[in-house]
Amino acid sequence: MNGVFFNRDVNWVEFNARVLQEGIRDDIPVLERVKFFAIFGSNFDEFFKVRVAALRRQWRRGDIKTCPSGMLPSEAVVAIENRARELYSLAYAELKSSLLPALEEKGISVVSPESVRSSLRASMESFFDERIFPILTPIGLDEDFPFINGELSYVYILFKDGKKALVRIPPSVDGVLCFFTEKKRSYHVFTEALVEFFCYKLFPGMEVEDSVVFRIVRDADLSVDEERDEDFIEAMEAVIEDREVSMPVALFIRGNNSSLVSDVISYVSLEEAAVFFAGCPVALSSLFSLYNVNRQDIKNEVWPALLPPEYDEELTIWDNIRRGDILFFHPYHSFLPVIRLVEDAAVDPCVLAIKMTLYRTSTNSPIVAALERAARNGKIVVAVVELKARFDEQRNIAWARRLERAGATVLYGIRNLKVHAKALMIIRNEDDGLRRYVHVSTGNYNENTAQFYSDIGIMTAREDLCTEMGLFFNMLTGYTAVNRLEKLAMAPVNLKERFIFLIDREIARKRDGENARIIAKLNSLVDRDIIESLYRASCEGVEIFLCVRGVCMLVPGVSGLSENISVISIVDRFLEHSRIFYFENGGEPEVFIASSDWMPRNLERRVELLVPVERSFAKKRIIDVLSFYFSDTSHAYCLDDSGSYERVEGVSNRRAQQLMYEYFRMVSDKGGRAGISDGVFNVRRSPSSS
Missing domain, CATH: 3.30.1840.10 (Polyphosphate kinase middle domain)
Incomplete structure (x- = not known):
């Protein structure tokens, strides 16, 4: 096409x-x-x-x-x-x-x-x-x-x-x-x-x-x-x-x-x-x-950082994660539990190894300092430090040298690729054997930007995801052959193919008379293959709702091409940085988070991860969040087929980021895992051109 x-x-x-x-x-x-x-x-x-x-x-x-x-x-x-x-x-x-x-x-x-x-x-x-x-x-x-x-x-x-x-x-x-x-x-x-x-x-x-x-x-x-x-x-x-x-x-x-x-x-x-x-x-x-x-x-009213209802400060970090997945929406949720995870691992005698990717960190990063301390404590520390992170190279070089002096194994990324995935794995010796703990995120391990970048992170001890994360780190550090991953998708191996498969599946669902809908929230939409797949889906009648903060090369609202695609952009107090992907799948929705945008550099020239969100409470909560974005009438802009952006207006003044903070506060106060979505998206699209 x-x-x-x-x-x-x-x-x-x-x-x-x-x-x-x-x-x-x-x-x-x-x-x-x-x-x-x-x-x-x-x-x-x-x-x-x-x-x-x-x-x-x-x-x-x-x-x-x-x-x-x-x-x-x-x-x-x-x-x-x-x-x-x-x-x-x-x-x-x-x-x-x-x-x-x-x-x-x-x-x-x-x-x-x-x-x-x-x-x-x-x-x-x-x-x-x-x-x-x-x-x-x-x-x-x-x-x-x-x-x-x-x-x-x-x-x-x-x-x-x-x-x-x-x-x-x-x-x-x-x-x-x-x-x-x-x-x-x-x-x-x-x-x-x-x-x-x-x-x-x-x-x-x-x-x-x-x-x-x-x-x-x-x-x-x-x-x-x-x-x-x-x-x-x-x-x-x-x-x-x-x-x-x-x-x-x-x-x-x-x-x-x-x-x-x-x-x-x-x-x-x-x-x-x-x-x-x-x-x-x-x-x-x-x-x-x-x-x-x-x-x-x-200045803006201070929104004190919350804790997810799954996280109990009275428990050890290990007990917290063993109870079930923990879902974080930063900066609404505090970044301190992520720091605590690494700092506790550094001094815990039961922790044997820590493996981590580092793309952008802060000048005085407590996380990297904890890795340094862990290495000095005799633990196996493997850090994949991306030296090619533009404008952060000098800082990353300094951290890499400090970690090496402390005894950590430091890898400077991969030749001709940037390691952009955000992942952490800890191996701990417990009474019933070795157990892995994983944190994966859409954002960097930077406690400063975590206060004003909107990102999603998951802590888990699920065996299926932890096993595949182990394979992922082995591929990074051991130059081993690429293993087949069932849960995760990885760029540049099969991430683009997975996205196109998911888009094509929605087309097939629509042809079969089933529910078909695609919702994506990302920073940039540039990849030609993805855009043309979305055009095909639109032509088949699949509803597509995109929240693209920055660059969007897709032209929405064109009759016979993209009349079923709408594009909005949110610009507000927090920088929208999370990547979320929703596929209706005939009434059995699948939700993913990723470190990757839909750009050739992410899909073909970087190491990225796509992670399924499968726990019902987490999936429902992310769907709720998506509904807030597409109902914004305060800080949302709608893209038309001429390339212009107009502020979205409505009878009521709905501000997605404020709605999210109030929502997370309510969920935290209830202390439950359930979301509140009624499954309705109040979305708006620009009118089709004639």
Whole structure:
């Protein structure tokens, strides 16, 4: 089937537009709006570093079509840059006209040095002299620019005598600084504005004529030499170093002096379309430090983390899991039991071995520290540490070295594949023999992101799943032949085939007059084979409901192709990260969770796991959660066949994430395993095109 497709990267830009829309809306707490502006900027930075850099490289190598949408790399870059320019203009306009005034009303004044009264300017100057001036380094320029780091912002200065200089904004300083507090008001300044205003102090006897602030975004889509087995860590470190000197892909600049602006543009050698004229701050991600202001009254209501009703704090972790599967929905549920599982295993004399995959961890990870302690306690510790986790490579290298020094067996992933599965297995010697305990999840073993990423995890001691998880780890660590897995599906072995089989089974059910329905919640839908299978299912009358947070190349609502497919996206206080798959199966629904999205990289170039959810209470609870997503009329956006997203509205204001928290709190209070779903999905789809 020749379907129609949205361009992957152009569609992603619309995801970031939805993030910005959350920052613009005035019905959420003002500091939460600040956070969305910061996320918007951070998202675009990474997108330019990776995806736009890759497209530019394809453009330089011949501009050959690779996207099923038929769009050339050059066309995609132009479309992206044009839309990004619109969104940045909107963001800076809203920041000035709406967000900063809203903060002002709440007692948070973000001011510029030139606009404040003299007493405040004196406080600002004292702050600069004591806290900023000592760590600045002026760089006089003769002719050429020195190397400009892609992670930093700079002030470019022109003096009255025609000389020029650079001052680097110190990376160790927060992007927004609180320099004065009085009564119920605090005063803040952007670090770059403070440095720019007082930079004359670095150049005694010279008079500043003009200045601009700028930053460069450089290509970070660099690959490692997979053949360097003996020096793989060294090869990864070389990749990290190369990012600092790679090709520029975008320039963000603030200032109105044409000669200074043209100097910078000339240095980076980028066409005009890749130059973005920014406001202050020149990096919107700087706003993260403003979000961290201690003002809970203008942030989201705190939702204290809950415990699943299956988990009893009075019991040992082993007794808890032996009683039956434990289902976690983070961050509604606390991540502490997961940490406890590894920490208890590290010191339990009955635990013989711990095997674990590590993709992204925190800087001071208690889980990795527990693995280190377990190894020092003489237990067998096997850690599959993925060194190719982009932007977390340095941290993972450091953890890998520490674990090796402690005596753990560390594997640096698999050649030409990323190990993206999230899995943990503990082998314990008990009275009735060896028993395995397993935790598997849709999210990383990172206690920090577990507080704002929405993920699902399962702890189990079920023999069937534990046996297959043992085979999975043997395949990872022993380079053994791929074993046949009955319960689990594994990429790149058979995961895509399993998904297509499940979709085709729904088609067969529909043809036989049985109930047929597919519901999927995931981060990205890019894989052509999966999309075309969904198109086939739609043409056969199978109802398909997709909740896709980010990229969706599938075009919904097209008559004769996808009129039975609807696509929504949820953007709210928690980042939707879980992957859930539901297949009606003629009235005997099957539910799965996975580490994988429907993307070629996940299905073909990564090690991923698909795990069935078979316990009735767990399956019912996940179905309840799916129904909340598709009834959202507060933070849901519906995708139409033109590629536009419109906010879903309804008579009642239903917010999926709030409904879920209230639901989990109710279930925890009841202390039972049952869900409450009536099996009805209040779903909405965009109208079919004629």
